[in-house]
Amino acid sequence: MIIGLAGGSPEDRQAVANSLQAIKNGPSLWAWSVESPLDTRAESLMAFLRGRRRQRRVRGQRPQGLLYTHVLLETEAQALRDAGGVIWHVRGLPSRMVANRHGDLQVTPEEDGAGHYLGPAEALSELLLSRRRGGDDASRKG
Amino acid sequence: MRRAKDDPLDQLLEQWARWLHDDHTELGMGCSSFLARWMDCKGDMVWGGSSVVQGPQDSIERRVELVVYELAKRDQLLVDVLRLEYSARWQEVATRHGLKNYKPHGKTQLDHALALGVSLRTYKGRLAKARAEITTRLGMTL
Numbered sequence: 180m181i182i183g184l185a186g187g188s189p190e191d192r193q194a195v196a197n198s199l200q201a202i203k204n205g206p207s208l209w210a211w212s213v214e215s216p217l218d219t220r221a222e223s224l225m226a227f228l229r230g231r232r233r234q235r236r237v238r239g240q241r242p243q244g245l246l247y248t249h250v251l252l253e254t255e256a257q258a259l260r261d262a263g264g265v266i267w268h269v270r271g272l273p274s275r276m277v278a279n280r281h282g283d284l285q286v287t288p289e290e291d292g293a294g295h296y297l298g299p300a301e302a303l304s305e306l307l308l309s310r311r312r313g314g315d316d317a318s319r320k321g
Numbered sequence: 322m323r324r325a326k327d328d329p330l331d332q333l334l335e336q337w338a339r340w341l342h343d344d345h346t347e348l349g350m351g352c353s354s355f356l357a358r359w360m361d362c363k364g365d366m367v368w369g370g371s372s373v374v375q376g377p378q379d380s381i382e383r384r385v386e387l388v389v390y391e392l393a394k395r396d397q398l399l400v401d402v403l404r405l406e407y408s409a410r411w412q413e414v415a416t417r418h419g420l421k422n423y424k425p426h427g428k429t430q431l432d433h434a435l436a437l438g439v440s441l442r443t444y445k446g447r448l449a450k451a452r453a454e455i456t457t458r459l460g461m462t463l
Contacts, residue, residue: 203429297442300431304441311435 180206180244181264182306183256184286186279187271189249194288195269196248198299205303209242212249221254228262252276265306270296330452330461333381338409340382381459388458392451398437399454402447405433 182199184192196210213223224247247264250256256266256277268279270287279285284305287296297305393400401414408425415423420436428436434444455461 202431204432291445292442301441301445304431304434304444307435308438308440311438 187269206243
C-alpha cells in the first residue's frame with residue numbers, strides 16, 4: 180500500500196499522515212518523504228522504490244504501507260502511481276505541479292471530513308475497499 | 322461521529338443493547354425466536370398475549386426495537402450499522418454478512434464499515450440517519 184499526499188500545506192499533509200498512523204486497528208504505515216531538492220527528488224524516490232529500503236521496520240514490525248508525505252512534483256506522483264500507489268490531495272492550496280487525476284481522493288486533516296473532502300480514516304476506508312474489490316476481481320479472473 | 326457518554330440518545334441506545342442482551346439471557350429464549358415471532362406476525366405482535374413477553378409492556382427499549390424493526394424494512398444497512406455500533410444483537414448482522422468470528426467489541430467504526438463492505442463515510446451517514454430516525458419516532462427532545 181502506497182499513499183502519496185499532495186497539495187495543501189506541509190503542516191496539513193503531516194497532520195493527515197499523523198492521523199492515518201494513529202488509526203486504531205489500522206495498517207501500520209511508514210511516513211516518509213525524500214528530502215532532496217526539486218531537481219533530484221523524483222530520481223531519489225524512484226531509486227528508493229526500486230531498492231530494498233522499503234523493508235524498513237515500524238515499531239519493530241514491517242510496515243504494511245508507505246505514506247509518502249510530500250509529493251511536490253508530478254514525476255514523484257507518477258513514480259508512486261507506477262509502483263501501485265495512490266495520490267491524495269490535501270485540502271488547501273492545490274499543488275501547481277501535481278495533477279489531480281480522476282479517482283484521486285481529496286482529504287482534510289479533520290476527522291469527519293468537510294464536504295467532499297474525506298477525513299483520513301474515511302479516505303483509508305475507500306482505499307481498503309477498492310483494494311478488496313481489486314482483489315476480488317483478480318481472484319475471479321484468476 | 323463519536324459516541325458521547327453524556328449524550329441521552331447514546332445512553333438510550335446502550336440501554337437498548339443491554340436490554341436485548343438481557344432479554345436473551347433472562348427470559349431463557351433465543352432472541353432469534355423472539356424476532357421470528359415478531360416477523361411472523363409482520364410487526365403486529367400482541368405484547369401481552371403470550372408468555373414470551375415479560376416486564377414492562379411498553380418499555381423505552383422495546384419501543385426502540387420496534388422502530389429499528391420498522392427501519393429495517395426500508396433500509397437494512399441502516400439497522401446493521403446501528404446494531405454493530407451499539408453491539409445490539411450484532412450476531413444477526415454477522416451471520417447475514419458472512420462474518421466469521423467477528424465480534425464488535427473493541428472494534429472501531431472503520432472496522433465495522435469494512436466488515437459491512439461500505440466506506441466509513443457511508444457508515445457514519447447511516448448511523449447519523451438511524452439516530453435521527455429514532456429520535457424523531459420516539460419524540461425525543463435532545
